[in-house]
Amino acid sequence: MIEAQKLCKEFQDKKRGKIRAVEQVSFRCLPGQIYGLLGANGAGKTTTLRMLATILKPTGGTALVGGFDVVKEPEKVRAHVGFLSTATALYGRLTAQEMVEYFGRLYGLDNSTLKRRIDEVFGRLGMDEFRDRRCDKLSTGMKQKVSIARTLVHDPPVMIFDEPTLGLDVMTARTIVGFIRECRQQGKTVIFSTHVMSEVEKLCDTIGIIHNGKLLAEGTLEELRHRYQQPDLEEVFVHVVEAAA
């Protein structure tokens, strides 16, 4: 489960002064559910997700992820989370297998468990043919699969994705979407951010619209369409954002 409690993040910018990237964001995501964080570039999606993954420290509020407090027990949080973002690249000179093994070990898996998990994940994602190929020699789709394998190797109960299909072609994006669905089926708690409306419509149980660091609207697709009297999600989004301006 993920429970964000009045999360705040302030930055000090040399030229622009104090910036509030995330302001008082609270929401909840239950196991077996997918939460979609929808917003434009710079809205605060990435910052929020980073706080949940304990990469950034909140300047106010806190969050419970997988039952642990991000501020007080960040290591335990990280051990129970699989995090994927556009900035989590691969080590070019390691092979696909070595890449996943590295993180598996850091997650504390012993050798036999690690081997088992890698075989499972690689098999499921269809990665066996490029197991021993160096990461810098893989195509974009293959690279994304390796990244996913990395996030999965320790079978975390919580999955956090930041724009997972950015820049991917249609076929690879479909694989990713299918994979996210599987996570939900397995009872994991999933949150992902995007600005692709169709993905949100297809996948999410709950949708949160974030703009200028604030969570402006939250609910299921039906609830949002009804509340704002708009035919589809894109119209809802535009309406909500413009109203807040």
Added chain:
Amino acid sequence: MKARNVGIIFRKELTDTLRDRRTLISSILLPILLFPLLMGGVIGLSILFIKRAEQQTAPVMLLGAENAPELVRQIRAIENVEVVPPASDYVQKINDKKIQAAVEFAPGLEANIEQHPDQPQSITVYWYEGELRSRKTLQRIQKAVREYREEIVKARLVARKLSAADAKPFEFEQKNVAAAEKVTGNILGFILPYFVIILCLTGAMYPAMDLTAGEKERGTMETIIASPATRGEIVFGKFLLVLLSSVVTTALSILSFAVTVIVGGGILGRFTKEFVIQVSARSTATVFVMVLPLAVAFSAALMAIALIARNYREAQGYIAPLMFVVILPAMGSFIPGIELNATLAMVPILNVSLLAKEVFAGQYPWKMIGLIFAWTCVYAAAALWFAVRQFKREEIIFRT
């Protein structure tokens, strides 16, 4: 902080670095092999040129040769000296290196030697100060004159029934009583401390930049930050690799340098007959132990600074000036006559340089050793603390 995680991270960084073949070759292998070869080549050529210059014939002009026929005969007999006809423009010719020297005999020189034995006479040799061949020629002429003089003196003594002892009542000679090890050590202690310190620094530079700014550039920094490893574990894992690189580079470079010098054989004239190159194992080990905390300090400091950069290029911009901050105190070993005291023992880098100089020469001032070791450890610890702190700062890790 779990040692296990530090180990995992270190192992991965090691594998990764060893696979970066191209940069390994150019930043590590090449300097280790090339510089000794370069130095060896240059020194070898240098000796070749000097020998060649010695063998070339040196044109010499004699002015007033009629005043000293005997001496002139001896000068003509000097090997490689070619006497050219006298002319008035000898100064110009010397300047233009057309002749190496001009010898002037005052009128009636030999006649005076014969008839006025109490009066010392002199001849003037005009030369080009500082020029290699001119100097060699001057030395040869001086030698010929010395021989001539000794013969005359001998004749005079005999004529007056004096003995050689009247001319030279006693002799004195200089004898070196320092152990071969100490003599070698003195010479080594001059340049080696500087090299060791610089190598320590350069050996750490590349991996320090690659593992921090390089990671940011490649986008893999966030990946490792999101893992369960703590910042401290990440820093130590990387730091250990940087330290290893520094130590290995230094050791290999010194080794290849030593091999070049030994193989080069009689490079420095001293190392031919009397002196055996003997490096004391004890002093080498002591210096190694002294330099280790310095390597730690360098590795940690370089990492902390490189981390500020957004990419490799920027990291270079921060680190390159650092080289000079280190080079100057490292040169401490070049300055003769500086002595260690409690104050200098506190100055980082300089203290190690001066101490290494003494240790190489076989001196073991244990109090100083302890003091400097302690101070360097303090600086190393401070650098490590600084590096860990840097890694915890979000604005540095995520600088874009």
Added chain:
Amino acid sequence: MRLHNIWVVYRKELLDLMRDRRTLIGTFLWPLVFFPLMTVGFGQIEKMVSQKAAKREASIMLLGAEHAPELAAKLRETEGLALVPTADDSVQQINNKKLQAAVEFPAGFQEKILTGVEPPKVSIYFYDTEGRSERAVDRIGKTVDQYRAEVVERRLGARGLMTGLLKPVDVRAENVASAEKVGGIMLGTLLPYFIILLCLMSALQPAIDLTAGEKERGTMETILASSVGRIELVLGKFLLVLSFSVFNTILSISSFAVTMRFAKDYAAEMTRGHAYTINPKAMLLVFLIVLPLAVLFSASLLTIALFAKSFKEAQSYTGYVMLAAIFPALISILPGIDLNAGLALVPIINVSLVARELFTGSFPWGLMGLVFASTTVYAAAALWVAMKMFQREDVLFRA
């Protein structure tokens, strides 16, 4: 090929590079600071150290002083020598640097030197390569020499003879080379080396920035898709690299000239104490001769850096080039090597040697022409290669 476009490219690259603080420091600060710092810094330290060394007293031990009371007394009085009590462990003490030297007099010394036929021998024990010990030996040697001359005078005097007997003729060496030539020997050797080195190094950074740097930032494709021709592009970039290199060289030479003028005493070590001033004619000629070399360097570095995909890679490639260029420059420093028609054709070495000649006030016009011509040929070839490379897709789009 439109000149206007070359100029447009040049201006933009200049503006871009000038906004990079690191480049500014490298180009402006470094050459201005280097020479003064080097001469003044080292000169100052040298002075301090030698002053200190001159003042210090050396500890020496006399063994068997009773055999040579006169000489022992003279040594006692010698300035800079401090006698320590006799002990058995003189060798040990010398090794430990507690004692700088020990002088041993054989038995019967005093008697033998005044009337004897077989000269006795005095031994001076010291620590070879150790500065203080060697200086002590110098001082002892002087005193002993003086004493010996006195003894000779006495012996001869006893027979009614003068010491002039023993010194029939001696050599007086007089330097007739002009101050420029003497001062120029060391300076004229080191200076060209530094100038060439700085010329090369200052072309390095802009060359990398304008090629591999562009590729890395993703702007190479943008400019290639514009209406600028490939040749115009390469010439614009090349001219910028050349500008930097030339400007830097001018700054270096000027900085050096100024240092020589105002910090003469510090530079005395390098000029052997002669008043050395750089002939402005020589400076101008050196600059003219280095110019084609700068073209050669700029074009070559530009080409090599173009092959790299990233800044890091460019660094390692150009690193090789630097090493290859430093080697000939180093050779030209060696003593005994002189410019001749053959060497005038070897790149880099020829410029270095010709510069040396110029700095020592000689003007070998024929050889200078040869050096200039050959370097220009090499430079033109390098530039042609650069232009060719910029047209190859496999080089521009290496991924």
